[in-house]
Amino acid sequence: MRTWPSVIREVHPMHQQLRSFYRHLLQGLTLGLSAVGLFSSAARSHHDDVPDPPPQSSSNHLAALPNLVPTEITVSGISSGGFFAHQFHVAYSKLVNGAGIIAGGPFACVENVPNPYYVFWTVPLDRVSAATVACTHYFGSSYFGLRPSTPRAESSLEAIRQARRRRAIDDPANLADDRVWLFHGEHDEIVPEPVARSLEEVYRALGVLDLQADWNDHGRAASHGMPVERFTGQSKFPTRECEEHEPPFIIQCGFDATRSLLQHLYPENFNGPSTDPHRDGTLMAFDQSEFFTTREAISLHRVGYIYVPHTCAAEPCRLHVAFHGCKQDMESVHDDFIRDAGYNQWAASNSIVVLYPQATGSAANPNRCWDFWGYSGSGYFGKDGPQMRAVKSMVDRLLGPGP
Numbered sequence: 001m002r003t004w005p006s007v008i009r010e011v012h013p014m015h016q017q018l019r020s021f022y023r024h025l026l027q028g029l030t031l032g033l034s035a036v037g038l039f040s041s042a043a044r045s046h047h048d049d050v051p052d053p054p055p056q057s058s059s060n061h062l063a064a065l066p067n068l069v070p071t072e073i074t075v076s077g078i079s080s081g082g083f084f085a086h087q088f089h090v091a092y093s094k095l096v097n098g099a100g101i102i103a104g105g106p107f108a109c110v111e112n113v114p115n116p117y118y119v120f121w122t123v124p125l126d127r128v129s130a131a132t133v134a135c136t137h138y139f140g141s142s143y144f145g146l147r148p149s150t151p152r153a154e155s156s157l158e159a160i161r162q163a164r165r166r167r168a169i170d171d172p173a174n175l176a177d178d179r180v181w182l183f184h185g186e187h188d189e190i191v192p193e194p195v196a197r198s199l200e201e202v203y204r205a206l207g208v209l210d211l212q213a214d215w216n217d218h219g220r221a222a223s224h225g226m227p228v229e230r231f232t233g234q235s236k237f238p239t240r241e242c243e244e245h246e247p248p249f250i251i252q253c254g255f256d257a258t259r260s261l262l263q264h265l266y267p268e269n270f271n272g273p274s275t276d277p278h279r280d281g282t283l284m285a286f287d288q289s290e291f292f293t294t295r296e297a298i299s300l301h302r303v304g305y306i307y308v309p310h311t312c313a314a315e316p317c318r319l320h321v322a323f324h325g326c327k328q329d330m331e332s333v334h335d336d337f338i339r340d341a342g343y344n345q346w347a348a349s350n351s352i353v354v355l356y357p358q359a360t361g362s363a364a365n366p367n368r369c370w371d372f373w374g375y376s377g378s379g380y381f382g383k384d385g386p387q388m389r390a391v392k393s394m395v396d397r398l399l400g401p402g403p
Contacts, residue, residue, distance in 0.1 A: 084370035100262070102261075152198060182196065222242050235336050235340070297362070
């Protein structure tokens, strides 16, 4: 999406009162408005409305969900969130069991793009330039008049090998039995198709057999956005058609990308959508700031969101982490991504908890993208990357201390 950058606590102990509150939340009771102070007091189906502008802080803390199945954790993302979801999948392959990537590219994409002005020896482009003219075409496809080569799958595979030698990522052999779903829109002018195809090559080279790649060969041609069958939510933006590339970057295409990716990741007994996911579950803000220390450097918002189906109080549930794209966070598009990208309607009927971490703007990241080019530090793509570590801590909190 044409929203890439212009240049390119510790854990608090859970009080008994909060444990009791969250347990009652999971049992399907209506969210206590006076206790939370965030959501509208309208009809029950709107009990989880989020104010506009959204809150800058939350007193709610994530708690362990006792019915989560630790072997069924998956991730997905679009645009920068797609790059980041793949990055997270590779780094934490022991934890994550599948990924759905929309308009994303391969691991460490920006690290080894050759500078086209050096003909006789290899000098890599700086990360910002690589991110904006090679891994994406946000600034076009040329670097001061010369076109850089397309990022190669082999370069990403070598970066994975080196990261593994440093123990910066889990053993990539863990990926072989995972499920992966990829999508690239025919009219996507931001992430080049060869970059998306190099992502497919990386997964196949790592031994992933259960991989489905959708190159938009059927149906309406999609731009760089999140395809939904029909946009039915309330929004301050006009409804965007499939070929449009405008906020909130959720595009009405006559097919549902979220359904396709979740059904591929969780194929067993996949049910039809809930007719009212916010009757059948709860969307809740939580304090995201306790999972990082320096907001400006890490570029994460103080508030994150989670959707919990009411069925998860009594039966096993799976966890899915959904990463928004650039300028698709709550402050940019309000709740259009966390309510209307399609996740909740399928999650409610298929016992899937959806975690929505939130990026925010900073001097190094004005367009609120997830870090796939290193604005948070050189170790951004490994397990010690600040954003990676923060999201992993959120997942660990939800899983609880374990046996």
